[in-house]
Amino acid sequence: MKLVLVTGAAGFIGSHVSELLLSEGWRVRGVDALTDNYDPAAKLRNVSGMRHNPAFTLLHEDLTRAELGPLVEDVDAVIHLAAEPGVSTSWGEAFSTYVERNILATQRLLEAAACAHAPRIVYASSSSVYGPTLEAMHETSRLAPLSPYGVSKLAGECLVGAYAHQRGVPTVALRFFSVYGPRQRPDMAIHRFTEALLDGREVSVFGDQVQLRDFTYVGDVARAVVAATTAPVPSGTVLNIARGAPVPVPEMLRLLAEEVHGEASVARLPHRAGDTEQTHGDSRAAAAALGWRAATDLRLGLKHQVAWHRRLREHPEQEGVTSPGSPGLQAIPAIHGSMQGSIQGGWDR
Ligand SMILES: NC(=O)c1ccc[n+]([C@@H]2O[C@H](COP(=O)([O-])OP(=O)(O)OC[C@H]3O[C@@H](n4cnc5c(N)ncnc54)[C@H](O)[C@@H]3O)[C@@H](O)[C@H]2O)c1
Numbered sequence: 001m002k003l004v005l006v007t008g009a010a011g012f013i014g015s016h017v018s019e020l021l022l023s024e025g026w027r028v029r030g031v032d033a034l035t036d037n038y039d040p041a042a043k044l045r046n047v048s049g050m051r052h053n054p055a056f057t058l059l060h061e062d063l064t065r066a067e068l069g070p071l072v073e074d075v076d077a078v079i080h081l082a083a084e085p086g087v088s089t090s091w092g093e094a095f096s097t098y099v100e101r102n103i104l105a106t107q108r109l110l111e112a113a114a115c116a117h118a119p120r121i122v123y124a125s126s127s128s129v130y131g132p133t134l135e136a137m138h139e140t141s142r143l144a145p146l147s148p149y150g151v152s153k154l155a156g157e158c159l160v161g162a163y164a165h166q167r168g169v170p171t172v173a174l175r176f177f178s179v180y181g182p183r184q185r186p187d188m189a190i191h192r193f194t195e196a197l198l199d200g201r202e203v204s205v206f207g208d209q210v211q212l213r214d215f216t217y218v219g220d221v222a223r224a225v226v227a228a229t230t231a232p233v234p235s236g237t238v239l240n241i242a243r244g245a246p247v248p249v250p251e252m253l254r255l256l257a258e259e260v261h262g263e264a265s266v267a268r269l270p271h272r273a274g275d276t277e278q279t280h281g282d283s284r285a286a287a288a289a290l291g292w293r294a295a296t297d298l299r300l301g302l303k304h305q306v307a308w309h310r311r312l313r314e315h316p317e318q319e320g321v322t323s324p325g326s327p328g329l330q331a332i333p334a335i336h337g338s339m340q341g342s343i344q345g346g347w348d349r
Pocket residue numbers: 007008009010011012013014031032033034035036037043061062063064080081082083084085100101105124125126127153175176177178179180185348349
């Protein structure tokens with residue numbers, strides 16, 4: 001059985017990627033610091049469905065500090081999803097967290113991967129690396145991040161390129177576009193909108209211009225990540241992972257309200273620095289390199305996400321809600337004893 005290291009395994013995208021890998025017969029060594037960008041209990045809940053699977057291990061380690069050699073030593077691939085996400089929160093003092101978790105952590109992992117001769121590292125990049133444009137974004141489009149978050153993701157991508165070309169680390173960078181679906185982070189727009197609609201509250205939309213987003217379903221993104229783990233592509237490859245169909249936010253909100261059977265009453269809030277007018281990813285390169293194409297239409301993806309919000313409200317135990325230090329957590333097999341003891345615990349592009 002092949003072994004893959006997944007960083008950020010307890011996160012929104014990382015938990016879906018880990019589940020897909022397990023279903024395809026991989027052993028997954030997950031690592032996650034359970035950082036406080038949102039409730040660590042929600043992250044433990046994300047992985048609770050895998051905790052009895054003997055092929056899954058979750059290590060509570062911080063990539064900015066941990067000794068990474070043992071983590072990458074014997075793996076067949078590394079999938080690097082761990083990061084501090086969020087565009088609007090990346091200004092000011094908070095940027096130091098983005099530098100540590102997105103740039104320093106990536107460099108430390110690449111260094112360990114180079115020393116261990118890791119066969120493949122897949123890096124999670126973002127559409128935030130692109131400059132503003134109303135055209136479709138190609139991998140060769142102008143790179144000019146609008147936010148400190150985008151700068152940190154681009155810096156990570158540059159490090160990935162440097163280690164690919166100078167240190168022989170086989171890499172693939174994937175630029176994700178507005179990922180949504182079950183377990184979406186609570187700070188993200190569709191999560192916030194769904195909770196507001198279910199409560200009968202106003203939905204807060206930032207900016208007075210109609211924005212368009214290329215919403216991409218998390219199950220499709222997970223398929224792209226898993227495909228990139230073994231695809232025979234040249235080292236240093238960079239690929240957009242997007243549905244390729246930008247949707248005006250009011251149209252998405254209309255579909256979401258229909259799904260919730262509610263009316264969306266909208267409160268307009270001021271534009272947030274770092275938000276762009278439109279994202280539109282051209283994923284033809286991913287289709288050619290990975291045989292990948294987004295398969296989930298927005299209405300169906302929203303249906304899945306709303307169903308998840310409802311399940312969580314009605315039967316939280318079914319999602320295996322686990323609090324830090326609970327017996328469920330202890331049941332997750334760990335190596336290096338890292339899971340012993342209790343865990344201390346807008347728009348995203
Ligand atoms: N969600 C999106 O729409 C989107 C879009 C573009 C790119 N991305 C990228 O995809 C990746 C996953 O994003 P997500 O939305 O699942 O976020 P998330 O916050 O749900 O997941 C990230 C996980 O990484 C962990 N982590 C952070 N710093 C760490 C560290 N130093 N050591 C170990 N673990 C650490 C966190 O605890 C968290 O569980 C990120 O790299 C993000 O930049 C996401």
